Amino acid sequence: MAELTRTLEDRQALAAHHRKMMVRGGVAALLLAVLSVAEYAVTQAVEVATWYLVPFMILKGAVILQVFMHVSDVWKGGEH
Amino acid sequence: MASLTHASSHGHAEATWRPQANRLGLWLFILSETFLFGAFISSRFVAGTDHPEELNQPLALGLTLLLLVSSISAYLGEQAIAHDDRRGFVIGLSATMLLGLAFTVGVGFEFAEAAQHFPTSTVYGSNFVMLIGLHAFHVVTGLGALGVVLNLGRTGHFGSEDHWKVEAAVKYWHFVDLAWVVIYPSLYLMGRN
Numbered sequence: 001m002a003e004l005t006r007t008l009e010d011r012q013a014l015a016a017h018h019r020k021m022m023v024r025g026g027v028a029a030l031l032l033a034v035l036s037v038a039e040y041a042v043t044q045a046v047e048v049a050t051w052y053l054v055p056f057m058i059l060k061g062a063v064i065l066q067v068f069m070h071v072s073d074v075w076k077g078g079e080h
Numbered sequence: 081m082a083s084l085t086h087a088s089s090h091g092h093a094e095a096t097w098r099p100q101a102n103r104l105g106l107w108l109f110i111l112s113e114t115f116l117f118g119a120f121i122s123s124r125f126v127a128g129t130d131h132p133e134e135l136n137q138p139l140a141l142g143l144t145l146l147l148l149v150s151s152i153s154a155y156l157g158e159q160a161i162a163h164d165d166r167r168g169f170v171i172g173l174s175a176t177m178l179l180g181l182a183f184t185v186g187v188g189f190e191f192a193e194a195a196q197h198f199p200t201s202t203v204y205g206s207n208f209v210m211l212i213g214l215h216a217f218h219v220v221t222g223l224g225a226l227g228v229v230l231n232l233g234r235t236g237h238f239g240s241e242d243h244w245k246v247e248a249a250v251k252y253w254h255f256v257d258l259a260w261v262v263i264y265p266s267l268y269l270m271g272r273n
Binding site for chain 2: 021
């Protein structure tokens, strides 16, 4: 019975973690969409937008590296 | 008995360091790929930042959105198998592959247009074809890797305790997306028409 309860708790914890990771992915997706639209809008508004685009590249890259690729696990040694 | 204990302890130790070593190896590989893309991207700016006005901006924006959405579906698929949701994994990775295939077809159209407007005999044209071609090659190899893990996952492999191969293929796919995040503005948006 105890074994069964533990398994149930494990499953609930796993499901809760899954929901948390899905929300995290959703927020990252929204952020990437907003940054992409803003990046395109800047190129339309500014005649030569070269340097204005660098912060967008860095921000979008950081979101992908951290949220999707879990880069901080490399130095923290954790597992996602 | 002693050798059995030793073997068991050795197995436990390997199970502990093996995923970390795999992960570090993958990151070193990604770092080396970053240098490769960095060299190609920097060569694009040798002859200035301007780009031809014949570039198909709506197609490039569409391709960018396709790749970003494919990264999200890949993330959802990876998270699904990490939480024992096999159906979510199959849906996520199948969607990623379809979006990746659509991206590849779009790149084919891009190549056809590029050949008409800025041939490889021009500086911009040669940089464009090299950079887009290099990236497309990575998309195709990423699709291959995703196809392998999707097929294995469909037949019962992987789960919350063991999904390293899925993680590796999906990380590689995210890297392909990351490269495009730099390539797209470098080729299409920076400079003046």
